[in-house]
């Protein structure tokens with residue numbers, strides 16, 4: 590008799606938060622911890638500065654070029670869309686993905702410039718919807734004392750406050766988890782790790798949904 594072999598899809602987990610909240614630190618630790626359990630997991634990050642579009646974004650962030658707000662907003666979104674085939678293929682073969690920033694950063698940073706939030710959200714509608722968003726919440730003063738703060742565009746306290754306000758508007762308690770990120774790295778990691786393992790178990794059999802649809 591023929592047996593149908595169903596591959597369990599991986600989970601899509603996003604780390605969000607203001608600049609220097611510890612997203613990249615936590616993403617790397619997560620990769621190590623989950624890999625040790627034998628489960629397949631990989632990291633992605635947005636902006637992904639390695640693509641052609643990402644290269645332009647990188648120049649913009651390092652203040653080497655100027656771009657209209659609308660133009661750079663659409664480039665950030667395009668940078669996500671260009672990686673959707675890879676996201677889908679990875680999840681389909683059963684590997685989970687931890688993503689360092691996603692569409693929420695796109696809206697929060699452009700919105701903080703005063704751009705219309707609905708206009709900002711439109712290009713990201715229909716992206717793969719994360720199974721969980723882990724929001725690393727950090728006091729702006731503590732963030733500004735962390736390494737390298739202030740080097741790139743957007744890294745100033747007033748702007749980051751506006752960013753945070755928009756993150757709170759986007760927060761959806763049905764799949765967002767807020768983690769206090771001022772605590773020691775290992776303590777923050779333990780909280781994130783629990784959410785990630787739980788999400789990987791829970792989402793094993795369900796199809797991926799579309800963001801804001």
Ligand code: T5A
Pocket residue numbers: 606607608609610611612613614615635636650665666689690691692694695696698699735736741742743744770771772773774777
């Ligand atoms: N952006 C992004 C948009 O405008 N639109 C978009 O659509 C997207 C996706 C670059 C910029 O692009 C904007 C947002 C950003 O301004 P990025 O490349 O993700 O985005 O920025 P990075 O500079 O790489 O990352 P961040 O500045 O956001 O920092 P992280 O990743 O949150 O913080 P991390 O892990 O690098 O840690 C920062 C420092 O703090 C220490 C670390 O060791 C490090 O020195 N640290 C801690 N110290 C004490 N206690 C803890 N718990 C700590 N955790 C970390």
Ligand code: NA
Pocket residue numbers: 612613689
């Ligand atoms: Na980062």
